[in-house]
Every structure is written in C-alpha cells, then in structure tokens.
Amino acid sequence: MPSSTDAGRRDLGVYVHIPFCAIRCDYCDFATWTDRGGLVDAYVDACVTDLRGRVAAGELTPASSVFFGGGTPSLLAPDALVRILDEIPRRAAAEVTVECNPDSVDGPKLRAYARAGVNRCSFGVQSMQPHVLAALGRTHDPANVTRAVAAARDAGIENLNLDLIYGAHGESRADWDATLEAALALDPPHVSAYALTVEPPTPLGRRVAAGTSPGPDDDDQAAKYERADEVLGGSGRPWYEVSNWARPGHECRHHLLYWAQGDYVGIGCAAHAHRPGVRSWNVRAPERYLERIAAGRSPEAGRETLDPATRADEALGLALRTRAGASVPAAAAAEAAALEAAGLLAGRAERVALTRRGRLLATEVTVRLLAAATPTVSTSVAVGTR
Amino acid sequence: MTPGAGLDIARSRCFSLLSHVDHGKSTLADRILELCGAVDARSMREQFLDSMDLERERGITIKAQNVRLTWRDFVLHLIDTPGHVDFGYEVSRSLAACEGAVLLVDASQGIEAQTLANCYAALEADLTIVAVLNKIDLPQAEPDRRADEIERVLGIPAPDVLRISAKTGQGVPELLDAVVDRIPAPTGDPDAPLQGLLFDSYYDPYRGVVSSVRVFNGTLTTGARLRYLQAGATHEAEEVGVRTPDPTPVAALGPGEVGYLIAGIKDVGEARVGETVTGAAHPGAPLAGYRDPKPMVFCGLYPVVGDEYADLRDALEKLRLNDSSFTYEPETSGALGFGFRCGFLGLLHMEIIRERLEREYDLSLVATSPNVEYRAVRVDGAVEMVDNPSAMPPPSELETIEEPYVTVTILTPTDYVGPLMDLAQARRGEQTKLEYLAEDRVELVYALPLAEIVVDFFDQLKSRTRGYASLDYEPAGYRPADLVKVEVLLNGVPVDAFSTIVHRQEAQDYARRMTVRLRELIPRQLFDVPIQAAVGGRIIARETVKAKRKDVLAKCYGGDVTRKRKLLERQKEGKRRMKQIGRVEVPQEAFVAALRLDES
Ligand SMILES: Nc1nc2c(ncn2[C@@H]2O[C@H](COP(=O)(O)OP(=O)(O)O)[C@@H](O)[C@H]2O)c(=O)[nH]1
Ligand SMILES: C[S@@+](CC[C@H](N)C(=O)[O-])C[C@H]1O[C@@H](n2cnc3c(N)ncnc32)[C@H](O)[C@@H]1O
Numbered sequence: 005m006p007s008s009t010d011a012g013r014r015d016l017g018v019y020v021h022i023p024f025c026a027i028r029c030d031y032c033d034f035a036t037w038t039d040r041g042g043l044v045d046a047y048v049d050a051c052v053t054d055l056r057g058r059v060a061a062g063e064l065t066p067a068s069s070v071f072f073g074g075g076t077p078s079l080l081a082p083d084a085l086v087r088i089l090d091e092i093p094r095r096a097a098a099e100v101t102v103e104c105n106p107d108s109v110d111g112p113k114l115r116a117y118a119r120a121g122v123n124r125c126s127f128g129v130q131s132m133q134p135h136v137l138a139a140l141g142r143t144h145d146p147a148n149v150t151r152a153v154a155a156a157r158d159a160g161i162e163n164l165n166l167d168l169i170y171g172a173h174g175e176s177r178a179d180w181d182a183t184l185e186a187a188l189a190l191d192p193p194h195v196s197a198y199a200l201t202v203e204p205p206t207p208l209g210r211r212v213a214a215g216t217s218p219g220p221d222d223d224d225q226a227a228k229y230e231r232a233d234e235v236l237g238g239s240g241r242p243w244y245e246v247s248n249w250a251r252p253g254h255e256c257r258h259h260l261l262y263w264a265q266g267d268y269v270g271i272g273c274a275a276h277a278h279r280p281g282v283r284s285w286n287v288r289a290p291e292r293y294l295e296r297i298a299a300g301r302s303p304e305a306g307r308e309t310l311d312p313a314t315r316a317d318e319a320l321g322l323a324l325r326t327r328a329g330a331s332v333p334a335a336a337a338a339e340a341a342a343l344e345a346a347g348l349l350a351g352r353a354e355r356v357a358l359t360r361r362g363r364l365l366a367t368e369v370t371v372r373l374l375a376a377a378t379p380t381v382s383t384s385v386a387v388g389t390r
Numbered sequence: 391m392t393p394g395a396g397l398d399i400a401r402s403r404c405f406s407l408l409s410h411v412d413h414g415k416s417t418l419a420d421r422i423l424e425l426c427g428a429v430d431a432r433s434m435r436e437q438f439l440d441s442m443d444l445e446r447e448r449g450i451t452i453k454a455q456n457v458r459l460t461w462r463d464f465v466l467h468l469i470d471t472p473g474h475v476d477f478g479y480e481v482s483r484s485l486a487a488c489e490g491a492v493l494l495v496d497a498s499q500g501i502e503a504q505t506l507a508n509c510y511a512a513l514e515a516d517l518t519i520v521a522v523l524n525k526i527d528l529p530q531a532e533p534d535r536r537a538d539e540i541e542r543v544l545g546i547p548a549p550d551v552l553r554i555s556a557k558t559g560q561g562v563p564e565l566l567d568a569v570v571d572r573i574p575a576p577t578g579d580p581d582a583p584l585q586g587l588l589f590d591s592y593y594d595p596y597r598g599v600v601s602s603v604r605v606f607n608g609t610l611t612t613g614a615r616l617r618y619l620q621a622g623a624t625h626e627a628e629e630v631g632v633r634t635p636d637p638t639p640v641a642a643l644g645p646g647e648v649g650y651l652i653a654g655i656k657d658v659g660e661a662r663v664g665e666t667v668t669g670a671a672h673p674g675a676p677l678a679g680y681r682d683p684k685p686m687v688f689c690g691l692y693p694v695v696g697d698e699y700a701d702l703r704d705a706l707e708k709l710r711l712n713d714s715s716f717t718y719e720p721e722t723s724g725a726l727g728f729g730f731r732c733g734f735l736g737l738l739h740m741e742i743i744r745e746r747l748e749r750e751y752d753l754s755l756v757a758t759s760p761n762v763e764y765r766a767v768r769v770d771g772a773v774e775m776v777d778n779p780s781a782m783p784p785p786s787e788l789e790t791i792e793e794p795y796v797t798v799t800i801l802t803p804t805d806y807v808g809p810l811m812d813l814a815q816a817r818r819g820e821q822t823k824l825e826y827l828a829e830d831r832v833e834l835v836y837a838l839p840l841a842e843i844v845v846d847f848f849d850q851l852k853s854r855t856r857g858y859a860s861l862d863y864e865p866a867g868y869r870p871a872d873l874v875k876v877e878v879l880l881n882g883v884p885v886d887a888f889s890t891i892v893h894r895q896e897a898q899d900y901a902r903r904m905t906v907r908l909r910e911l912i913p914r915q916l917f918d919v920p921i922q923a924a925v926g927g928r929i930i931a932r933e934t935v936k937a938k939r940k941d942v943l944a945k946c947y948g949g950d951v952t953r954k955r956k957l958l959e960r961q962k963e964g965k966r967r968m969k970q971i972g973r974v975e976v977p978q979e980a981f982v983a984a985l986r987l988d989e990s
C-alpha cells in the first residue's frame with residue numbers, strides 16, 4: 005500500500021530478518037538455522053502479527069526502504085514473503101530489497117516477488133570460480149548466478165547487487181580477477197565485496213584457531229581489495245562505502261540509513277532497530293520471537309540509549325566508512341593531518357574521507373581519530389635521544 | 391602488675407626459629423603458641439603471622455614478628471625472622487635481638503642451603519643454637535643419619551639434637567625446656583642509659599610506625615622522650631607494649647625484654663631496622679651493626695599511561711612509609727617518558743614492590759630489565775656507580791667496567807652436581823668449593839657475577855635439580871669484566887627497557903634473541919618498523935616488522951551498529967594501553983614478554 009505523501013519526511017527503513025538457510029556455510033555467524041523448516045509458517049505469521057501491532061500503535065509510518073535479510077529470505081515461498089511485505093506501509097518510491105541465494109530463486113518466484121513490490125535483489129554470489137565456491141562450502145555454481153540474474157531482469161527487477169567474498173583458502177589473485185570480471189559481465193548496477201572474516205564461533209573459526217586451516221592473509225586481501233576498487237571503480241561504479249560500489253543513483257538506500265545513523269525498525273528475530281539515540285535488538289532465536297509475539301509481548305531483547313558523546317563517536321565511525329566522509333572534531337585535527345600526511349585520509353576543509361589505502365585501514369584510522377578526539381591525556385611522550 | 395614492669399631478667403629468654411623453607415617453622419610456631427596458651431588454635435595463625443596477601447601467596451615471611459609467651463615460670467620472647475635471602479640484613483638484626491636460636495631441620499630432607507646460611511648467621515651473632523630435627527612422624531624421616539650430618543657439617547654434637555614433630559606436637563615441650571636450659575638469660579643494667587634495638591618497623595595507617603624493639607640496657611618507659619641515634623631525631627614513646635600476641639600496652643620494658651614501640655613517626659625510614667633508641671636526656675651509645683639498606687638490583691618503573699606518573703609517585707611514597715629498603719628516584723627515558731629508577735634488595739623484593747604497586751594502587755607499569763649496579767672506571771681514573779644501563783659512559787671513555795659478585799652456596803643431591811656445574815659455568819661462575827657433606831649431598835660454592843643470577847638463576851637451579859637443590863648467596867665485592875652495553879632501537883629510537891649490559895661474548899646472542907622476540911611481539915604498524923640491536927653504535931642484529939596493510943574490514947553487518955561501535959570503543963581503550971615509543975605503539979605485554987627471553 006504505497007503512500008505518496010512522503011516528501012520531506014525523515015527516512016525510515018524496515019529490516020525483516022529471515023533466519024532460515026538450506027545449509028550453513030563454514031564462515032557464517034549470522035543468526036540463521038538449517039533445522040527449523042517447520043517453523044517457517046509460524047514465523048511468517050508472527051512477523052505479520054508484529055507488524056500489525058506496530059502499525060496499530062503508530063510506530064510504523066510509511067517506509068522509505070524495506071530489506072529482507074538473512075539467513076536466506078529467498079527460501080520463502082512467494083506468498084509468504086508477500087504476506088509480510090503487504091503489512092509494511094511504504095512510500096511511493098520505496099526501495100524493497102530481498103537477499104537471494106542464487107540457487108534458491110527461479111523465474112516464477114522472482115516474478116511473484118516483483119508483483120508484490122520487490123524492486124531490488126541482492127545475490128550472494130561470493131565467487132565466480134567453482135573451486136573457490138567449493139572452498140567456501142557454497143551450494144551454487146557460477147551458472148546459477150547467471151540464471152538468477154537473468155530471471156530477476158526478466159521479472160523486471162533491474163536494481164541488482166552481487167555480494168562477493170575475497171580471501172578464501174585457495175583463491176589466487178587470478179581467481180579474484182576472474183570473479184570480478186565475470187561479475188561485471190553480468191552488468192550489475194551494484195557490487196559488494198567483503199574480505200572473508202574469520203568469526204570464532206564458526207567451523208572456519210575453529211579450524212583456524214586449531215591451526216588446521218590457514219586464515220586469510222592480510223596482504224593478499226589488501227591486494228585484492230585494491231584490485232576490486234580499481235576494477236569496479238574503473239567500470240563506472242565508484243565506491244560509496246568501504247565495501248560497496250555502485251553506479252551513481254544505485255546506492256542501497258537502506259544501507260545508507262545505517263551509515264547515516266538513520267531510523268529503522270527491526271522485524272523478526274535478531275533484527276536490530278534504531279530511533280534517534282536509542283538502539284535496540286530483538287531476541288536471537290526464532291522460537292523466542294514466536295513466544296514473545298504469541299504472548300503479545302515486545303520481541304525486544306535489549307536496548308541502549310546513547311549519550312551525545314557516544315552518538316558523536318558513532319557518527320564519526322559510520323560516516324568515515326562512506327565516500328562522503330566525516331567532519332573531524334577540532335581536537336582530532338592534528339591526528340587527521342598526520343593521517344592525511346600518511347596518505348590514509350584526504351581532506352576537503354574540515355571534512356575528510358578515506359583514501360584507498362585508508363579504507364583498508366578504516367578501523368585504525370577511526371580509532372586514532374576517536375582517541376585523539378576524546379579528552380583523555382595523550383599517552384605519547386616527548387621523544388628524545390640521549 | 392603489668393607485664394614488663396619488674397620482669398626477672400634471669401627468667402627471660404629471647405630466641406628465634408630458623409629453618410629452610412618448608413622445614414616446619416610456621417607449624418612449630420603454632421604448636422609453641424598453643425602450648426604456652428597464647429591463643430586458641432584457630433585464630434592463632436592469623437594473629438601471629440599477620441602477613442600480607444603477597445607473603446601468604448608466596449609462602450614466605452618478609453617481616454619479623456615477635457610474641458611474648460609464658461612457659462612454666464619463664465617468659466619466652468619468640469622472634470620470627472624473614473625467610474628469604476633478599477632480606478638477609480633484617481634476619482641479622484632479628485638475630486641480634488636474641489641470645490639463642492632454634493635451628494629446625496627436616497628429618498627427611500636434611501641440611502639445606504638456608505639451614506647453613508642461617509646457622510652461620512646465628513654463630514656470627516654469637517647465639518646459642520638448639521638444633522632440632524622436625525617431622526620425625528614421617529616414615530621417610532632418617533633422624534639418626536640427619537643428626538650425624540648435623541654433627542659433621544655444623545659441629546653440633548648429634549646427641550644434643552632434639553627430635554620433634556611440629557605436626558603432632560611430640561617433643562615440643564622438651565624443646566621449650568631445652569630453650570630455657572640451654573639458651574642463656576639476657577644480661578643488662580636497668581639503671582644504665584637506655585639502649586634499644588629496632589629490628590622491624592611497619593606502618594599502620596592509624597598508629598603510624600610500629601617498631602619491634604629489644605631492650606639491652608636501661609628502661610624504655612611509656613611517655614619518655616627518645617633519641618633515635620641513626621636518624622638523629624627525637625620522638626616521644628606514645629605507647630610501649632608487648633604482643634601476647636594481642637598488643638598489650640605496658641608501663642615499661644626493661645633489659646632482656648622484647649616488645650613494640652609507637653612514637654608518632656609517619657615514615658618507616660625514620661625508624662629503620664638496626665636503629666638504636668635511647669633516652670633523649672641520658673643518651674647511651676649506639677649498638678653495633680647498623681647498616682643502611684643497600685639495594686642490589688635496579689630497574690626503571692614507568693606508568694603505561696603518561697598521566698599516571700603522579701599516581702605512581704604517590705604510590706611509591708606511600709609504599710616507602712612501609713618499606714624503607716627500596717629506593718626510587720625520578721628518571722626520564724627517551725622511550726618510556728617519565729618514571730623512576732628503583733633499587734631493591736633482590737629480585738623477590740623487586741617483584742613484591744611491583745606487584746603491590748599494581749595491585750594496591752591500581753597502576754599499570756612497565757618495568758625495564760633488572761640490572762645490577764656497575765662501577766664504571768673512566769680513562770682519567772674517575773669512578774662512577776651506574777645503576778642504569780643507559781647511563782653507562784660510551785666505550786671510548788671507559789677504562790674498565792666492574793660488576794658486583796656474590797658468593798653462591800648451593801646444596802644439592804649428588805646426582806645433580808653435573809647439571810649445576812654446567813649452569814654455573816654458563817653463568818661465568820668460578821668454583822671455590824666442592825664438598826661432600828654426606829655421601830649423597832654436596833655443597834658447591836661459586837663466585838658468580840650478581841647480574842648472572844638476578845634474572846632466572848633460581849628457576850634454572852630448581853628446574854635442573856627437580857627442586858632438590860637449594861641456594862643462598864651473599865655479596866662478594868666487585869670485579870672487572872669485559873662488559874658491553876647492547877642497545878635496542880625501535881624505528882631508530884633507543885629503548886632503554888630492552889637495553890642491557892652483558893658480557894661481550896653474550897652480546898650477539900642477546901641481540902639476536904631480543905630482536906626476533908620483539909618482531910613477534912610488536913604488532914604491525916602503519917609503516918615498516920626496523921628493530922635493531924647495537925653495541926657501541928655498531929648494528930649487530932636487525933629485524934623488521936612489516937607495515938600493516940589492512941585491518942578488519944567489516945563484512946555486511948545488518949543494522950547491528952552497536953557491536954561495531956563496541957569494537958571500536960575497545961580498540962580505542964586498547965590504544966590508551968599502548969606505550970608510544972617514538973611513532974611506534976608497543977603493547978604493555980610486549981615489555982613483559984620481551985624480558986622473558988627463555989633459554990633452551
Ligand atoms: N608430617 C609432618 N609435616 C610437617 C611437620 N611440620 C611441618 N609439616 C608440614 O610441612 C609443610 C611446611 O611447613 P611450614 O610450617 O609451613 O614450613 P615453613 O616454611 O618452615 O614455615 C607443611 O605442609 C606442614 O604441614 C611435621 O612435624 N610432620
Ligand atoms: C547476511 S549475508 C546472507 C546472504 C545469503 N544468505 C548468502 O549467503 O548468499 C550477506 C553477505 O555477507 C557476506 N558474508 C557473510 N559471512 C561473511 C564472512 N564471514 N566474511 C565476509 N563476508 C561474509 C556474504 O557476502 C553474504 O552474501
């Protein structure tokens with residue numbers, strides 16, 4: 005039920021978490037389950053109930069973006085996804101994204117999604133090299149990707165993203181080049197490329213901790229990042245966030261909300277939400293979510309209210325990840341100048357943005373600026389030699 | 391009548407318990423207190439051994455305690471002595487307060503290094519020794535054999551050696567009778583000018599300094615004006631008392647009595663161990679044997695965070711109220727900023743002080759590698775004492791460097807003589823004695839550079855002998871040696887924490903190990919960090935920490951901004967815990983870990 009009277013209103017996103025997958029990938033620590041298929045219908049019902057309650061309570065004004073994330077949202081039968089989406093009040097031009105695993109979608113499903121209002125698909129491609137996909141423990145092959153992209157276009161969904169991962173064991177530089185090339189051949193307006201991250205509570209994390217599997221190599225990943233930025237940027241998709249590249253106008257509006265401290269509502273288990281100054285999150289397991297909703301209670305598991313200083317720190321950390329950059333607090337001006345001299349920041353007046361090398365060291369740069377901006381006594385001492 | 395007034399000196403005995411660690415001193419003290427009806431058994435230990443956490447954890451006493459007991463119609467003054475070589479001087483002063491000592495030897499272990507050291511110290515103090523074999527209840531006890539050993543090694547006739555079990559109490563009454571019979575009564579003139587020996591002082595936040603005192607001549611009266619001869623200060627005796635072991639005020643203490651003294655003093659440095667107290671009006675002569683505590687081991691202590699410098703200074707000041715035997719003075723290090731050069735009686739003492747600073751005053755500290763005090767003889771003949779490697783004059787200005795030596799006495803089962811000789815030799819030791827005390831027990835004496843034993847000699851000794859060998863040492867003057875300073879530079883900045891003075895032959899090895907170790911410990915920075923080791927400006931080892939190219943690039947994180955922010959906050963806090971050396975950030979753990987250069 006798109007509404008059309010939204011000009012000038014503050015954006016509002018709705019994130020819907022779908023915690024189901026066909027199999028669990030070795031590297032993944034998202035809130036998702038492979039053995040809860042029996043819960044899907046009840047879960048969809050609970051999301052619907054949750055949404056109706058919020059609309060009734062006036063919490064849910066028309067959304068500027070909706071994001072179905074997972075897990076694997078594309079495991080949902082079209083009518084299930086449609087039932088949820090129908091409950092979400094949306095503005096006329098709202099962006100509606102569904103995360104799709106390439107081997108869990110087909111033409112009919114995508115057409116049904118599109119009819120219900122889905123206008124953006126984000127495909128978990130990861131790699132276009134079969135042996136790398138195997139190393140990552142993925143179930144699809146590159147042909148699935150090609151078919152899925154074509155099916156989406158067929159269904160009229162043009163706004164496409166491909167998620168890529170670099171740094172898997174056995175992925176050579178040439179493999180990565182090939183993945184980038186094959187991904188671009190599909191002509192997606194948007195690409196996300198993530199450095200494979202070793203999360204301790206995953207099978208990969210345990211193997212690395214036990215020393216039975218080598219973790220990704222920093223230098224290799226750095227080189228691959230630089231390559232990605234060259235290739236993607238060079239193809240007319242400049243970076244707009246550390247891990248995201250898009251043709252101008254195709255940036256993900258929903259994700260932009262995250263980086264701008266915007267507002268979003270979280271539906272489903274493990275979903276996060278933000279209202280000015282208050283961050284909250286739902287219970288993590290789907291069963292707990294069902295219980296809460298059935299009991300007419302809020303699914304919220306925790307929340308934090310941010311004081312102004314923390315909000316400012318947070319804003320800096322988030323904004324720095326984007327191409328627009330962040331404004332530097334006066335106290336951190338000297339640090340910013342040093343980082344600029346080191347080639348990690350580029351500045352325009354007091355607004356700075358990360359350089360390519362700086363993006364690779366985004367955490368370090370952010371931490372340095374935050375440490376410099378915090379009024380504690382510096383740990384550095386005069387350096388003199390005897 | 392209050393105890394203390396009019397004590398019959400002929401019925402007083404002052405004695406200590408001496409033993410190697412674990413031979414049963416504390417257990418015996420408990421039994422004695424019990425037998426003398428001093429306290430009920432449960433509350434006994436806490437009261438008598440009113441020790442700090444650290445002492446309890448390490449199982450050693452570092453403070454002398456005393457208690458006054460009644461046995462038949464005698465008054466016994468039992469004086470407990472510190473149990474570690476670092477505190478040898480305190481032991482000697484405690485012994486000076488006694489006429490006799492009970493030397494306790496484990497009947498299965500036999501004589502150990504500290505038994506010997508204690509026995510020699512007691513003989514030097516002219517004490518009557520009552521030798522006792524303990525733990526005779528154990529099946530592996532060999533009292534006959536150990537008694538013979540005592541006769542052979544210590545010259546105490548075997549038939550005079552008592553046999554007890556401190557655990558069951560067997561033989562303890564007979565031991566107390568022997569104390570009364572064999573140890574001479576004190577002598578002294580109650581009407582002579584006062585001469586009292588302070589053999590311990592501690593700081594009580596409510597009462598100020600509380601000292602343990604033994605009166606030799608004259609009378610120490612509550613309210614009297616006292617002269618502290620070494621400190622050159624006058625104080626009033628606010629309270630004089632005895633410990634039974636509850637502190638009990640008395641009107642006066644006469645010759646042959648031991649008790650405590652509170653005189654409104656705020657700093658233990660003004661009531662040092664070995665001090666003589668006398669009457670301000672009619673001063674007596676100082677008692678012999680006073681010595682300023684002399685630090686043997688030095689290190690720099692620096693706050694990890696620069697702004698904790700003032701806190702560290704305050705903490706050192708407060709700690710010194712309690713322990714006047716460590717020294718500190720401000721120093722500045724190119725790499726570490728503002729801190730203090732501190733001197734300690736030994737390594738254990740250093741660890742204790744450092745732990746107390748961190749635990750009781752909530753500081754995080756960086757300690758530089760411990761070192762000894764060198765004598766630097768310049769080409770023009772001038773001599774300088776150098777307690778900080780970075781203050782060592784450059785080689786071109788030096789005639790020689792001399793280093794302190796110690797005489798190390800090791801007692802070991804015969805089986806381990808080989809490994810111990812290897813160890814001592816590797817540490818530049820010179821053997822001066824090898825004697826069989828029994829067919830399975832050897833005494834080894836070495837002259838060793840103190841620097842070679844300060845770091846891990848004791849651990850090595852224990853590990854090579856499965857804990858069976860024991861060690862004691864005492865200072866033995868200075869000797870010239872071929873020493874060089876190895877300087878470690880991080881990104882071109884010399885880091886005194888890692889610089890050290892070593893024998894020339896060990897320089898290359900130290901340089902290699904330290905640079906490799908640091909390469910492993912120093913996290914990658916935004917630029918390449920060269921780590922170099924140099925002797926006299928010549929680089930002898932080099933490693934590089936390659937520049938960091940990437941940190942954690944967040945993957946897709948949904949809307950969970952909280953987790954990401956917490957991560958940043960933690961890292962920001964971590965930055966504060968980093969020591970900045972020039973442009974290089976070094977985590978505190980790197981300092982600690984780098985100084986543990988394991989040997990294989
Ligand atoms: N069997 C036995 N054990 C004893 C005896 N005296 C002490 N111990 C034990 O020996 C250990 C060391 O005793 P302790 O009094 O702490 O020794 P200290 O280090 O000399 O004070 C403790 O476990 C005691 O229980 C004894 O007479 N017989
Ligand atoms: C929320 S996940 C779910 C997407 C979908 N289920 C899939 O796996 O195709 C979104 C993206 O995060 C990235 N991702 C997940 N785990 C990661 C990890 N450990 N390191 C780096 N990227 C990861 C993948 O690129 C994935 O497509």
Ligand code: SF4
Binds near residue numbers: 032034036075105128
């Ligand atoms: S399919 Fe995606 S969400 Fe599911 S386990 Fe794999 S990476 Fe995680």
